[in-house]
Every structure is written in structure tokens, then in C-alpha cells.
Amino acid sequence: MITRIIGLGIVVLLALMYDASLSGLYFIVYMCALILMEMNQKGKFDQEMSDYRRRKNTQIKAVENERILNQKILKTLIKTMSSPMLYIDRNGIICFTNNSFKDNFGLSDIQGKYYKDVLGQGLLQIVQECYLFEKKYNETRKLGERYYQVDSNPLIKNQLFYGTILLFVDVSKVKEIEKFQKQFLSDVSHELKTPMSAIIGSVEILNRRSGDMDEITKEFMEILLKESERMQNLIDDILVLSKLERPKQELNHVFVDVNKLIENTIQLFQELANEKGIEIQFITMLEDGLVLDYKSLKTIITNLISNAIKYSDGGIIRISVLYKEGTMILIVKDHGKGIAAKNIPLIFDRFFQEDRSRGIDMGTGLGLSIVKKVIENNNGSIEVVSELNKGSEFTVHIPVS
Incomplete structure (x- = not known):
């Protein structure tokens, strides 16, 4: 546009140089040319704007139609x-x-x-x-x-x-299946408890007469007794878990000397810890007892300390307890084998055991399930932080009555 105006101006100047008497006519022709060029330019601009608006309106309409369709689909899905x-x-x-x-x-x-x-x-x-x-x-x-x-x-x-x-x-069907499963486990455990006790008693009697046995028989009798006791522990744990999962759990809140309970529990495991070269440290910030369910607290402490020793080979197990804002906080930290990150969400599942290939004397796989259920029945919570081959830290929060 500017190039055309300059070019037209040069032509008019040349015309004036040729014949200045027609300057008025040249001016009129120049202005008319400018007006025509401006109108032509405006027409092109208007056409481009019209095309742009048409394209945008088409796009907006398509988006709006798609939005309306999606809303109808979503509404139908939600409704049905x-x-x-x-x-x-x-x-x-x-x-x-x-x-x-x-x-x-x-x-x-x-x-x-x-x-x-x-x-x-x-x-x-x-x-x-x-x-x-x-x-x-x-x-x-x-x-x-x-x-x-x-x-x-x-x-x-x-x-x-x-x-x-x-x-x-x-989830009624799922709950019904869970109910039948729990009832089945409970019934089977009750039925197995008596014969298993009879088997263990018989094996123990035979072991007392080990002088009449050869070495191979003695070895098999020891294996039989060990596995029978493990089966008995499994049955006992299943029965405990079945009781804990009943709809109504009665808790007996009494004044508990938490420090003494922890010290007594440590004493029970001290010999086993010494055999594995483990030092158990107890740090307390409690100056007095707390009102809690004694049986629940004992179950939690016993299982957590037992697990810490079982999965540690040497090192330190540190047990800490404190009271904060109406809650008892118990922390059990070890420097043992730890838990793989992918397995942390699974450790409270029934019968889950971290790794059977580690050569550890495996338990029933129900200890942490029992711990979690006991804590939930006390309206508490448990958290786990662990790293493979570096150790684990279990933190328990239980409201104090």
C-alpha cells in the first residue's frame, strides 16, 4: 500500500514538472487514486475478517456441540x-x-x-x-x-x-464372602486345636524316651515337634484374629504402667536378642501410666518387638514411647533386613511374609494383621517407614481415654 502511494506521488511530481498549469487536475486525480486504493484495501481487509470470523464461528460451534454431546453422554452415564x-x-x-x-x-x-x-x-x-x-x-x-x-x-x-x-x-456380596471365609477359618481352627494339642503332647512324650531312638529318628521327631508347634501357633493366631473381627469388641480401659509393660516384654525377648547380637534400647518420655486397654497394648508391643528381632541380625532395636495431645505414640525401630517398597502396602495382609528365601525362621504371617486389627479396634493407627537392608520403623498412635 505504501509503495503504491509513493509510486503514484512520483508520477504526479513528474507530471507537474512537465506541465504545472494542470496541477489542480493532477491533485484531483491523485486524491481519487488514493481513495480507490484505500477502498480496495478496506474491501480486502473486510473480506479477510469475514472469512476469519466464519472459520472461528465454525470452530466454536463444533466445540460447543462437542461439549453439549459430552454433557449428554456424562449425564446419561451418571443417571444409568x-x-x-x-x-x-x-x-x-x-x-x-x-x-x-x-x-x-x-x-x-x-x-x-x-x-x-x-x-x-x-x-x-x-x-x-x-x-x-x-x-x-x-x-x-x-x-x-x-x-x-x-x-x-x-x-x-x-x-x-x-x-x-x-x-x-x-459391596454386600464381598462382605458376605468375607464373612463365610472368616467363619470357615474360625471353625476349622477350633476343630484342629484339640487334635493338634494331642499330637504335640504325644511327640513330647516320645522325645522323653529319645534314648531308645537312633539319630535319624531323633532328628525327625525334633522336626515334627517344631512344625507341630508352628501349626499350633497358626491356629491360635487365626482364633485371635477371628475374635478381633467380631462386630463388637469390648475394651477394658484401665490404668496401665506402659513403661513397666514394655520393660517386661523386652525381658521376655532378651535372651533371643542376645543370641542374635541385638541390643534393645528403651527410651520413654512417660512419667506416669496411661488409661488404655492392657490386653491390646500388650499384643501390639509383643508382636512388634518379636518381628523386629526376627528380621534383624545384630544391630540396635530402639523402642520409644511418649504421650502427645491425648495420644500414646509407640515407635519400634530396627536396623534389620527392611521391607521392599512394593511390599509395604501388603505387610498387614493375612499370611503375608516378606521373603521366605532369606533363611528366617518364619512365623504364621498373621502377627501384623493382628496388630493392625487391635489398633483399629482401639481407634488408633499404624505407620511404616522401611528401606530394604536398612531397617524398619513402626509408629503406633492410640487415643488415651
Whole structure:
């Protein structure tokens, strides 16, 4: 555009030099040419803008259509999904329920109503825990005759709470299978306990007459006794775990001298620790006893110290205990074989043992399962930090009555 104006100006100047008497005419022609060039340029610009707007409108329309389609698909999926879903806004108004929620809980026409006015006691308690505290929630709860895995997520944006979404997954069949499995293990253990005691007693009697046996027979009798005792321990642990998993666990909270309990437990394992070249250190920050369930605390301490010794070859086992903000904190740290990172989530599973190839005298694989169940029954928690070949640290938190 600028090049054309300059070129046209040069032509006019040359014309003026040739004949200055027609300067007025040259000026008019020059201005007309400028106007025509400007109009032509504006026309091209308008055409380009029109094409650009058309392309953008097409793109926007395509994106909008895709968004609407995705919303319809998502809405249909949520409406027809088999798991009940509920959405409550920041004011406690029920904004959405899917068909499964209405069918499972027999609630219809509750959309737009305040949740306290329409939800039954069981649902109301769950919603209260999720909605009022504005936090994530994940727990299995019994509602009516069925069990549901309840997952809740608060909707928070820019630190503002916009509501809560709750998803209920029916796990009744899983719970029923678990119940039958636990009952089966309990029944089998009860049936095996008496004959196993008879076998151990018989082997012990035979061992007393070992003078009449040759060396090979003695060796086999020792193996038989050892494995029979291991089987007896397994049966006992299964029975303990079965009792712990009953719905109602009665705890006897009494004044417990925690320091003395730990010292007595260490004394029980001192000989075994000495044989393995292990030093057990006890550090306490408790000046007085605490109100706890004695049996539970003894089970936790015994199992954790036993495990620390079993998986250590020399080194130090450090046991620490303190009281902080209404909670007893117990820490058992060893410098033993440690746990592989991939196995840490599995160590509390029944019968799980870290590595059978290490040449360790293996236990029943139920010790940590029992520990975790006992801690849960006391409304506590347990954490594990471990590194392979460097050791493990177990930290237990138990609320004090």
C-alpha cells in the first residue's frame, strides 16, 4: 500500500514538472487514486475478517456441540450407572441424585430439598460426616440390609466450598464372602486345636524316651515337634484374629504402667536378642501410666518387638514411647533386613511374609494383621517407614481415654 502511494506521488511530481498549469487536475486525480486504493484495501481487509470470523464461528460451534454431546453422554452415564450418587451444594440442598440412588434407598422427589429434611438416619449420619467437615470420606457402612463403600469428595475451588459428591458402591456380596471365609477359618481352627494339642503332647512324650531312638529318628521327631508347634501357633493366631473381627469388641480401659509393660516384654525377648547380637534400647518420655486397654497394648508391643528381632541380625532395636495431645505414640525401630517398597502396602495382609528365601525362621504371617486389627479396634493407627537392608520403623498412635 505504501509503495503504491509513493509510486503514484512520483508520477504526479513528474507530471507537474512537465506541465504545472494542470496541477489542480493532477491533485484531483491523485486524491481519487488514493481513495480507490484505500477502498480496495478496506474491501480486502473486510473480506479477510469475514472469512476469519466464519472459520472461528465454525470452530466454536463444533466445540460447543462437542461439549453439549459430552454433557449428554456424562449425564446419561451418571443417571444409568449402577452405583448410587448424590450431590449436595454448599447450602445443603440436594441438587442431583441418579436413578440408582432412588431405587436403592427408596427416595424420590428429593431434588431441591434440604438434606436434613429428607434423608433417613443412616444416610444422614454419613452425609453429616462428609458435608459438615468438607473433607474426603472413604468407609464401608451398613445401610439397611446392605453394605456400601462410601466415597465422598468435596468440590473446592479457590479455597471455596461448593458442595459434596457422594458415591455408594454396593459391596454386600464381598462382605458376605468375607464373612463365610472368616467363619470357615474360625471353625476349622477350633476343630484342629484339640487334635493338634494331642499330637504335640504325644511327640513330647516320645522325645522323653529319645534314648531308645537312633539319630535319624531323633532328628525327625525334633522336626515334627517344631512344625507341630508352628501349626499350633497358626491356629491360635487365626482364633485371635477371628475374635478381633467380631462386630463388637469390648475394651477394658484401665490404668496401665506402659513403661513397666514394655520393660517386661523386652525381658521376655532378651535372651533371643542376645543370641542374635541385638541390643534393645528403651527410651520413654512417660512419667506416669496411661488409661488404655492392657490386653491390646500388650499384643501390639509383643508382636512388634518379636518381628523386629526376627528380621534383624545384630544391630540396635530402639523402642520409644511418649504421650502427645491425648495420644500414646509407640515407635519400634530396627536396623534389620527392611521391607521392599512394593511390599509395604501388603505387610498387614493375612499370611503375608516378606521373603521366605532369606533363611528366617518364619512365623504364621498373621502377627501384623493382628496388630493392625487391635489398633483399629482401639481407634488408633499404624505407620511404616522401611528401606530394604536398612531397617524398619513402626509408629503406633492410640487415643488415651
